[in-house]
Amino acid sequence: MTQTRRSNLLQALVPSVVSGVVLGVIGALVFGAIIARADPDNSDAIIVSAYLGWTLLFFVGIGAFNGVWKWGFARHEPTADESLHIAGHKQGLWRYFRYTTDHKVVGMQYLATVLVLFFLGSLGAFMIRLEQSTPGAIFFNPSTYNTIVGMHGILMIVSTIIMVSGPFGNFVLPIMIGARDMAFPRLNALSYWLLFSAIPVFLSTLFLGGFPTGWTGYAPLADQVLTPGMDAYCFTIILFAISTTVAALNIVTTVLVMRTKGMTLARLPIFVWGVILSVILGLTAFPSFIISQVMVLMDRIFETSFFIAAFGGSNWLYEHLFWFMGHPEVYVIALPAMAVAAEVTAVFSRKSIFGLRLLVGSLITICILSILVWGHHLYTSGANTALDGPYMLDTELISIPTGVFFLVLVGTLWRGKLWVTVPLLFVAGMLVNFVIGGITGIFLADLPTDQILHGGMFVTAHFHFTLVGSMVFGFFAGFYFWFPKMLARRLDPLLGKIHFWLFEIGFLGTFIALFYAGLQGEPRWSANVAPPFATANLIASLFAILIAASVFTLVYNVVITVIRGEPAVANEWGGKTLEWTVPTPVPLENFEELPVVTSTPYDYGSPEPAAVPEKTVEAQPQLES
């Protein structure tokens, strides 16, 4: 009996995240020790090899390589039982801590991770606002402050990149297109666990001196930073970029290949378009970012000189490689959030999306234009200015398809039967904030005004309006919309509304104050607030308290709902996309019978369902005959 229990416990723990972490730590120690013995003076090499050891052995421990080995050398193809086992069949909650391939498990893992990263990033933001509430140093020295700013930036950027495509792109998207799973379930698990393995690497920077470069990691400062905390930054970025690349090729393939019968491209829900365009953009933009971080690591470890001017390198090279990713990344974040907003608006207006094809065309246009705008981040760098004009024109052209997005949403709301729920409130907030974020962006795209505003608090306020006020609001619209489907519980709508209003008022107060500080001339990267900007910063910090209260309201709502929330029904909002046709909680196989799609998912004027079970369609000719 005891032996059986011990054996069951061992089977549960190996492979799992527990065995992964144990082996990963051993790997870090062993790899680090080997390099320390070979090259004791090269702390960067020691640290990076420890990270490499952690990553490789973590994946051995969690069982990621088992499938690879079996793919080549097993005597037979995997059986149905083996496939179901790795998909987490009958494994209870423990499946969330294993290398589980079920897309719904991966979606939930992403959701939990995004919320935790948001929470940690928010703590960084509150520390920043606390430090900046009065002139002079309060809690942190400049180096610590810079590290907090950098960590806040990276945590938030990483979270926002994955906040929609990770949780909803994994959980909802396959069901929306009528698939039983993603195209590559094992790669799906790999993409999540790569993200997971990057988190300890990133947090280790706290014990290694931090990285005072800010989130951009600009070289040559990144080369010259003497603390090994910078290595953590570079390695984290590499892991994260590989994770998103794997996720991207999986999502694209899933949409291309796994769609059910009748799900033509014209019938794809707008959310699917948003996600697929976003990940295609990521797939294009992230390789240059990986290469830039490989170069920084080589500069630090092997004394190469990609970015050291004294030996023929150039800081501009880093800026080009970084911003070739850095600006499209804004749209990697924006496109799925905008698509969520359109999806939610259609459901709660009980109308088809106004100009659906126009919207899809606009998203594609944004996708194409955004690849060619990175140079506007180099206006004031002193680099060659020959292309500044085209960069300016291209950046401003993006405002046209973005304007179409507003037109489509307003057109959808117009004369709709509005059901003002929490998701729709967040869409409304998104529209307000996005107008402000978008219009202030035009000033930064213009070369003459950018010369004045660049490097100031105006830029900080602008991109917070775009990324937080617009895209994070879009995420929350999706969060409240799909939460009942994902967790089979209803969030408290009153707490949801309190969350929204605290967030919206707090957000507007904080960042409008920072716009004012920026127009007064406050620089961005300053640990201590100068007296002329004290009032604006104090106002911003006071309003930030409301944002903090909104975060705690959300956390309370989620915890209470998970513990004792009302059970949700299958079609909580009366939506017509396929995820609302499956039971809640969603079974492992998603559909008892695969659906056949017969119309677009926004035809609220028709009483007919947008899809019918496959068997019904097959039976029809027989009935007729």
Place this chain on the structure above:
Amino acid sequence: MSTALEQMHEVEPHIQIGRARSGVIMLIISDALSVVAILAAGGYLTALNVSGQFRDPHEHAPAFVPGLLLAIAMVLSGLFYFWWERGVKKNENAGQPLLFILSLLLMLVALVGQTWVAVTLGYAEPFHAYASLILLQSWFTSVHFLLTAIVGILLLGRVIRGRLVGHGYIVEVSGYWWYYTVIASLLLWLFSLLLA
């Protein structure tokens, strides 16, 4: 076990083929953009030649003959793979495994050779931008060869176990990556010749 659960496992053949093709093509696009980033970085630094320090006079070009031999090995590896793939397509079985083994052996030889080239470049620290680029290209190519060799070893496992029968598409899509590795390595080698 319900039918729906069984269907999760039994993916239709045309979907298996489609997803394998799409996945590998996406991977190649992403990796090719890394190669483009390296080439663009090289071109940019060469053009800037910051303070005339792009290349130290002591930083010689990598030896031509080993590079040429590696290029020939890569082309032959690609050709052997192509002939093997053609046989697999015609016969719907494992084709002529000897051709594949030759292809894999050449890839392994290229891996060892490329690593040897990278280790024995003989530049002195601190490396100027030119040497930095050559080091990056050399190691990047080695990593490519390593990944392709791993793919090859796994394929060899399937050949040995007789698990390629009815799965000819695996040979086809692995071929995409194989040919891409050959082309990328040739491009990087030619670029290093141009920099010299």
